[in-house]
Amino acid sequence: MDGPTCILLQGKDSSRTRAMVTLLHGNEPSGAIALHRYLRNGCRPAVNVVCVVASVGAALEPPLFSHRMLPRARDLNRCFRPPFDDAQGVLAEEILEILRLHAPEAVVDMHNTSGTGPAFGVCTFMDRHHEALVSLFTQRLIISSLGLGALMEISEETCPTVTVEVGGRLDEEAHALAYEGLCRFFEAPEVLSPGDTDWGLELLQDPIRLELKDNVTLTYADAPCDNYDITLRPDIEHHNFGGVSTDTLLGWARAEAQQLFTAQDAGGRCAVSRLVRVSDGRLYPAQPLKLFMITNNAAIAHSDCLFYAVADDGSTICA
Template identity: 40%
Template sequence: MSDALRVHDAPRCNDVPEDPLAFLEGLEGASAWHVAGRDRSRTRVVTTLLHGNEPSGFLAMHAWLRSGVVPAVDAICVVANVEAARLHPVFTHRSVPGRRDLNRCFGDPRDTEGVDPEARIAHAILDLIDHQRPEAVVDLHNNTGRNPAYAIGLDPSREALALAARFGRHFVWSHLRLGALLEAVSSCPAVTVEVGKSGDDAADRIARAGLSALLETESLFEPLDRGVEVRILRMPMRARMRPGRRLVMAQALDPSAHLTMPDDLDRHNFEVVPAGARVGWVGPAEADCPLELIDEAGRDRAADYFERQHDALVARRPFMPIMITMDAAIATSDCLFYVVHDVRQSSSE
C-alpha cells in the first residue's frame, strides 16, 4: 500500500481524542481506518475531507470512531486531504494553495502517479477500493450554498438511490466528468453526498445520522421504506459567466458589474424559478446575456432560458437551479449553478 494513504486498524475509542481538531492534528497525512464488522465478508467505504473546507463528514467519522460501535459489515473510513484541512484557519482551504483540487484527480490518477501529492492520494484511495471490493462507496462533502442534503451519482440504480436515502431525498443524476472519486468507482454503487453548508449544525447532524445508518445497517440496498421517496434530478446544464464578464453578489444593481445576482440566491436551490422571475440585474457595460448555459452537447442554451428586460435578466421558462454558489470567483471560473430536470420520483416497489 502506498505511503500516500496510511491504513490503520480500528482505533480503540480511548485512543481517539475527544476534540476532533486534536484528532486531525494527530494524523500523519491522508489516513484510513479499517473497522471490523459483524459480517467480515462485506465492506463499505466512506471518504471525507477530499475538500479540506468541508468538515461535516470528518466530524461524523470522528464521533463514530470514538463511539466504538461495531458496524454491520467491515467499514473503511478515509480522511483524505488532511494537509489542506488543517491549514490555518482549520477547515477553510478546499485544497492546498497552488496545488490541485483532490476531487478532480480521479480522472486517471494511475497516469499521473508520483506527479503530485493529490494524484498519489487519489491513486492510493482507488487502490484501496480495488483491493477491498466494497459493496458501496460514499464520499461525504459540504457545499457553499444553502441546499438540502442530496446525493450525486452517475446511475440512478436502486442501490444508488438506497444510499442516497440514508442522507436525504434528492438524487442528482450527473453526466459530468470532472475527475471526481465517484466517476472512478465502477465495481460497486458509489455516490457523493452533499450534506449541506459547511459549519452548519444541521449539516453535521445529517452527516452523523447518515454515517451511522450507512455503517450499522445490515442490508443497505433493501427497497426504500414505504413513504420514503428519492427525487431524481437530471443535471444537464451548467450556468457560468461568459468570458471577461464580472459578477457581483448584491441586493441591487451594481453598475460596475456585467451581472449582479441577489446575494441570497441560494435560497432558491432545488426550487422552481417561475417564468418571468428576475434572476439578476444586467449592468450597462453588457451588450448581451452575461450568462452562458451549456448543455451536455456543449451548446449554449442561455437564450432559451434567459432574456433581458431593460436592466433585468428574466427567466423565459421555469427552471430548477441547484448547487448555486455564492462565491463570485467560483461562479466565474467554474459554475454559478446547474439547471436540472425532474426525471421521476422513485419510491418503494
C-alpha cells in the same frame, strides 16, 4: 492528522467492506465531524469500513475548514480520471487504489453544499442500488452524466458509488444528518436494495451547469455594482431546490448572457439561452427552472460554477 488519512474499521462481518470518503474539499467538514463522533462513541460497524479523509492540509490551513483546496491546487473531486500528473492527481489515484484493494460493496462520498440548502444525493445512473444508498441520507437524487472527474464516476466501473451533499458546511443540521446517515451506512446489515423497492425519491435528471466565461467579474449585492460584469443577489442561494419563474430576479448583468456565461447540455450544445436571459440589465431565468448547488461564494463560482439547473418538474432541459 497531518495529511490524507485512511482508517480501517473492523466490522462484525469481516467478509464484506464498505467505504466512506470525505473531506475531498477542505471546507466541507460534516463528514469528518461525523466520523470523529462515531470513532469517539466506540461503535462497531456491521461490516468492515474503509474511511478516507482526504484534503487534510487544506482543512487545516487557517482559518480551519475554510479552504476548498490549497492555492494553485486543482479541485480534488475533478481528479479521479487520468492524467494523475500533479499532487492532487497522485492523491486521487492513491484513493482509487485503496478502494480497489479493499473492493467495497458500496462507496459514499460525503460533502457539504457551497451555500445553505437541503441535502441531496448524486449518482451517474439510476438503479436500485444507488437509490438505496442515497435513501440512507436524503430523499432527493440527482442523476448526472457530466463526466467531470468526480469520485462518484467510478460507479460505472467498480461498485455503487454516490455523492451525498448533507447541507451547508456551517449548518448544525448538516452535521447531524451526516452522523445519522453515516450510522445507517456503517451499521445496517444491508445497504443495497435486494429487490425493486420504491424509495420515493425526488429525481432530478441530467442538470446543466451555468459557468462564468474567463475574465468575467462577479460579486453579490442588493444592487448592481459598476465595477463588476455580473452582480448576483446575495440571497440567491435561497432558491436552492426551489422553482424559479421567468420573472424571478437573479441579479444584474452588463452584457448579453452569451458574452458572460457558458453552459453545455449532455449533447455538447450551448445551453446558455435555455438557462438565463438579460433584459434591461437584469438577469432572469430563461424558462421556469429548478436550481440547485447555488453558491454565494464568488471564488467557488469562478472555479466551479454558479449553479446547476433542470426543468421545473425535475426533468432534463430540452433543446
